[in-house]
Amino acid sequence: MVLIPLFDGVQSVTFSGPADVFSAANEATEADPAGGKAFGYEVLTASRGGAAVRTSSGLRVVPDAAFEDVTDAGTVVVPGAEGVPVLDEETVAAISVLAGRAGRAASVYTGAFLLAATGLLHGRRAATHWQFAEELQRRHPAVEVDARVTVVRDGPVTTAGGIASGVDLALDLVEQDLGREAAHAVARNLVTHVRRPGGQAQFAELHLREARTASLREVQRMVLAHPQADLTLRSLSRRAGLSERHLSRLFREQTGMSARVYVERARVAVASRLLTETLRSIETVAEETGFGTVATMGHAFHRVLGISPLD
Incomplete structure (x- = not known):
């Protein structure tokens, strides 16, 4: 029963x-x-x-x-x-x-x-x-x-x-x-x-913690809106008007991860949405989200989600 x-x-x-x-x-x-x-x-x-x-x-x-x-x-x-x-x-x-x-x-x-x-x-x-x-x-x-x-x-x-x-x-x-x-x-x-x-991974990782500081929130919005852009720590710090060291500290304190990890997860999140909600090819999505190649995107997906872009 x-x-x-x-x-x-x-x-x-x-x-x-x-x-x-x-x-x-x-x-x-x-x-x-x-x-x-x-x-x-x-x-x-x-x-x-x-x-x-x-x-x-x-x-x-x-x-x-x-x-x-x-x-x-x-x-x-x-x-x-x-x-x-x-x-x-x-x-x-x-x-x-x-x-x-x-x-x-x-x-x-x-x-x-x-x-x-x-x-x-x-x-x-x-x-x-x-x-x-x-x-x-x-x-x-x-x-x-x-x-x-x-x-x-x-x-x-x-x-x-x-x-x-x-x-x-x-x-x-x-x-x-x-x-x-x-x-x-x-x-x-x-x-x-x-x-x-x-599984749930493709949805769970879209839930990225929003920062408390306005300048850092602006950086987060820019990363999600333009994942294909130059998102190095130097570029992000210039965008925020903060030193690289200060930006790194804020990212860890307010998002629980480094700027580099945040950028990778944000790119995976955007790529996941494009793969599930559009008819774009994997190659196009890899290019539009800043990964460049399908292989690079695949490595990131496995690190963040534990699954492949095809899954």
């Missing part, structure tokens, strides 16, 4: 997406060629007291059961909320008991905060949405938060980052249960990927 705990403010797609994948998996495995009993997922939703919940989009959902009535869930998939979930202690305690009792636990989006609160992510690598990765790491330092990938599997715990990545997570669980071929069959039926190319 797959249990999906529900609560007020839950993001509907973070639980409906996985439920649809498990349903599609049941359809794909209905016919057992060996003539035995076909594998089937039973998906159950539950809430505190079995009460109806209202999703973040305003939909009213009536769960199948109350938390206290569920005793035999083999997998618990914790959905996410809009932002960091804020729940009453009884709901958190119930989810903690259910997830701890199950043989396998998972979370989608900010559901990782709830799973971390149960202690199941302690000492494990986990994913959440890239916008909330730093906060999850701050609240739970024993968790190794990875905001670059869409799905992370660490032992019996699987976590997914994006709002819609519950589909990716459920496909991963199907692959664990039924094998890669079955997961691909379900993905084809849903017209999606078993693993989305590029």
